[in-house]
Amino acid sequence: MTIESLSQAKVFGGWHKQYTHESRALNCNMRFAIFLPPNATKSNPVPVVYWLSGLTCTDENFMQKAGAFRMAAELGIAIVAPDTSPRGDDVTDDENYDLGKGAGFYLNATQEPWSRHYHMYDYITKELPAIIESNFPVSDVKSISGHSMGGHGAITIGLKNSDQYRSISAFSPISNPMQCPWGQKAFTAYLGTDIKSWKQCDASELLKQAKSPLPILVDQGDADNFLAEQLKPEALIAAAKTHDSAVEVRMQSGYDHSYFFISTFIADHLNFHAKHLFV
Amino acid sequence: MTIESLSQAKVFGGWHKQYTHESRALNCNMRFAIFLPPNATKSNPVPVVYWLSGLTCTDENFMQKAGAFRMAAELGIAIVAPDTSPRGDDVTDDENYDLGKGAGFYLNATQEPWSRHYHMYDYITKELPAIIESNFPVSDVKSISGHSMGGHGAITIGLKNSDQYRSISAFSPISNPMQCPWGQKAFTAYLGTDIKSWKQCDASELLKQAKSPLPILVDQGDADNFLAEQLKPEALIAAAKTHDSAVEVRMQSGYDHSYFFISTFIADHLNFHAKHLFV
Numbered sequence: 001m002t003i004e005s006l007s008q009a010k011v012f013g014g015w016h017k018q019y020t021h022e023s024r025a026l027n028c029n030m031r032f033a034i035f036l037p038p039n040a041t042k043s044n045p046v047p048v049v050y051w052l053s054g055l056t057c058t059d060e061n062f063m064q065k066a067g068a069f070r071m072a073a074e075l076g077i078a079i080v081a082p083d084t085s086p087r088g089d090d091v092t093d094d095e096n097y098d099l100g101k102g103a104g105f106y107l108n109a110t111q112e113p114w115s116r117h118y119h120m121y122d123y124i125t126k127e128l129p130a131i132i133e134s135n136f137p138v139s140d141v142k143s144i145s146g147h148s149m150g151g152h153g154a155i156t157i158g159l160k161n162s163d164q165y166r167s168i169s170a171f172s173p174i175s176n177p178m179q180c181p182w183g184q185k186a187f188t189a190y191l192g193t194d195i196k197s198w199k200q201c202d203a204s205e206l207l208k209q210a211k212s213p214l215p216i217l218v219d220q221g222d223a224d225n226f227l228a229e230q231l232k233p234e235a236l237i238a239a240a241k242t243h244d245s246a247v248e249v250r251m252q253s254g255y256d257h258s259y260f261f262i263s264t265f266i267a268d269h270l271n272f273h274a275k276h277l278f279v
Numbered sequence: 280m281t282i283e284s285l286s287q288a289k290v291f292g293g294w295h296k297q298y299t300h301e302s303r304a305l306n307c308n309m310r311f312a313i314f315l316p317p318n319a320t321k322s323n324p325v326p327v328v329y330w331l332s333g334l335t336c337t338d339e340n341f342m343q344k345a346g347a348f349r350m351a352a353e354l355g356i357a358i359v360a361p362d363t364s365p366r367g368d369d370v371t372d373d374e375n376y377d378l379g380k381g382a383g384f385y386l387n388a389t390q391e392p393w394s395r396h397y398h399m400y401d402y403i404t405k406e407l408p409a410i411i412e413s414n415f416p417v418s419d420v421k422s423i424s425g426h427s428m429g430g431h432g433a434i435t436i437g438l439k440n441s442d443q444y445r446s447i448s449a450f451s452p453i454s455n456p457m458q459c460p461w462g463q464k465a466f467t468a469y470l471g472t473d474i475k476s477w478k479q480c481d482a483s484e485l486l487k488q489a490k491s492p493l494p495i496l497v498d499q500g501d502a503d504n505f506l507a508e509q510l511k512p513e514a515l516i517a518a519a520k521t522h523d524s525a526v527e528v529r530m531q532s533g534y535d536h537s538y539f540f541i542s543t544f545i546a547d548h549l550n551f552h553a554k555h556l557f558v
Contacts, residue, residue: 010502011539067346067542223289260290263346 001131006031012073013038016063021131025122026086032128033059035069035079040137047141047166047277048078048132049270050124052150052157054172055182056102057084062147065259071267075274078138082128084149086117098182099189105177106153107201109190118190124153125161143273145169147262148226152177155203155216155236162214167276169217169269171262172224176204176235183230204235208242215246217272219265221255280410285310291352292317295342300410304401305365311407312338314348314358319416326420326445326556327357327411328549329403331429331436333451334461335381336363341426344538350546354553357417361407363428365396377461378468384456385432386480388469397469403432404440422552424448426541427505431456434482434495434515441493446555448496448548450541451503455483455514462509483514487521494525496551498544500534 006018014037023030040046049072051062059081062068072079085091085104092113094100109118133140143166146154151173158168177183178198191197199205207213220233227233233249240247255261285297293316302309319325328351330341338360341347351358364370364383371392373379388397412419422445425433430452437447456462457477470476478484486492499512506512512528519526534540 009535009537009539010500010533010543012543016539064344064538067349069539069542070346070546221289254289256288258288259343260288260295260348263348264289264291267349 001134003131003135011035012069014040014069014073016069018059023086023123023127025119025127027117028086028088028091030087030123031059031083033063033081034132034136035063035072036136037073037076037078039076040078042137045137045139046076046078047143048080048138049273050142050144051079051081052106052124052144052146052153053081053084054146054148054150055084056097057150058102059083061259062262065263066266067263068266068270071270075270077270077274077277078136080128080132082124085120091117094189099186103149103186105149105186105190105201106157107190110197111190111192114190120153121157125157125164141166141277143167143169143277145269145273146173147171148231148257149174149182151218152183152203156201156206158214158216159203159206159210160200165214167215167217167273169272171219171265172221172226172231172257173203173218173233173236174231176202176232178202178205179235180230180232204239207236207239207247210243213247215272215276216248217269218247218249219252219269220249221252221257221261223254224257226257280413282410282414290314291348293319293348293352295348297338302365302402302406304398304406306396307365307367307370309366309402310338310362312342312360313411313415314342314351315415316352316355316357318355319357321416324416324418325355325357326422327359327417328552329421329423330358330360331385331403331423331425331432332360332363333425333427333429334363335376336429337381338362340538341541344542345545346542347545347549350549354549356549356553356556357415359407359411361403364399370396373468378465382428382465384428384465384469384480385436386469389476390469390471393469399432400436404436404443420445420556422446422448422556424548424552425452426450427510427536428453428461430497431482435480435485437493437495438482438485438489439479444493446494446496446552448551450498450544451500451505451510451536452482452497452512452515453510455481455511457481457484458514459509459511483518486515486518486526489522492526494551494555495527496548497526497528498531498540498548499528500531500536500540502533503536505536
């Protein structure tokens with residue numbers, strides 16, 4: 001699998017790099033970014049946290065705004081930030097920001113015309129890790145995190161692949177997409193009207209079903225504009241209580257949905273993942 | 280002086296806020312951003328670091344990308360980020376990024392048509408601090424910092440107003456604008472061809488003339504694309520050597536001109552300013 005370098009910049013003694021590559025899973029060219037800590041070498045491959053961004057984002061939002069590299073460099077953790085959907089002129093789009101490009105919802109679409117490109121689940125769980133592990137000084141030890149739509153992605157992907165990840169975290173996740181406008185619109189377009197398939201892409205439903213879920217840390221601001229209508233953390237909290245799982249949902253007073261919020265608590269999340277990545 | 284709130288977000292226990300206001304100095308409406316650390320209150324006014332951004336920037340680049348708030352919150356320092364030029368439909372512009380809007384060069388233009396609005400020097404040294412000190416829980420104790428064009432701005436403004444600031448710092452400053460294309464183009468347009476007026480806006484010239492300059496910290500990446508042609512730190516280093524001043528210029532191996540570089544060393548700069556702000 002060939003990848004092509006787009007940019008690189010030194011940061012906190014490590015490197016931020018962007019690449020483009022042909023994606024078989026998505027049937028288009030994709031861009032991703034990786035942060036490599038200073039101690040990452042072939043003889044010292046480091047673990048990886050995959051970061052899934054929210055609606056409208058690319059690989060750049062987290063890398064430029066989260067302020068994550070100080071702690072990632074200190075802990076010796078690589079971070080990979082993929083794009084949020086397939087891209088390109090022949091990829092189906094929607095006129096609104098919450099469907100189509102920038103809104104892949106980290107699932108495999110089964111409905112035409114979306115099913116031609118929208119296979120973000122396969123991309124994140126299979127194709128991208130294979131690329132990362134064959135091209136960079138990283139190990140196959142990984143955790144997954146994300147924000148909003150990407151928080152939904154991190155929790156659903158992590159719960160469905162508990163052998164592949166060590167831990168899950170999320171900021172302001174769409175916790176119960178079956179019950180909110182963003183999720184209902186996306187699931188209807190991508191998955192059709194079969195509610196059984198929706199349940200396989202809903203963080204709260206999956207957590208309810210999970211027997212022994214991975215450790216999960218969630219931060220949610222209580223001044224988040226999307227809290228009541230779209231994010232619905234109460235469903236996730238209720239699901240966590242149905243069994244004795246290691247799920248912590250923290251309500252953070254006064255914080256909103258922005259990267260200012262993420263930057264405040266990202267060090268906590270990296271330390272949480274480090275506990276599970278370095279055992 | 281009335282200011283109008285545009286946004287606010289909690290970050291590291293403090294607040295990032297954006298405002299708009301009518302500027303008398305610039306004869307247009309301006310936007311600025313302020314970070315207030317959690318300990319800033321009327322009974323505990325905190326010192327301020329003014330941050331001057333580079334070409335093409337607004338108040339947002341530093342606030343979103345520098346990762347400065349963790350340390351600023353810990354130290355108890357407010358940060359103010361103004362825009363980089365006057366703005367608005369009736370403000371003269373240039374078709375290139377290095378003159379006109381986004382490129383005010385932190386000086387008072389004397390040449391038509393620029394002199395109608397381009398008085399960033401007066402705005403930064405007089406009008407904006409008066410607004411900040413009358414509207415927020417801050418003291419009149421301040422330092423000044425900036426990047427590239429804003430590094431030029433911080434050093435020139437700091438050296439010319441040593442009673443007003445405690446310390447100066449810069450990332451990748453345009454150190455000798457009289458001798459580089461960016462500076463020559465801007466000075467010719469804004470100041471005309473009188474070289475005497477150019478010398479009053481050139482960091483290296485001002486440092487050469489200074490009797491007892493404020494403490495200055497400069498970081499410069501040696502992988503910066505603009506280093507040889509535009510930034511010319513050697514002139515500043517030579518000027519620092521002409522007298523026994525507290526000027527430290529650090530060449531940072533492998534770093535470029537981006538905010539990845541700034542984010543790596545911004546905590547050093549805030550700690551440097553704190554030493555002088557809290558005496």
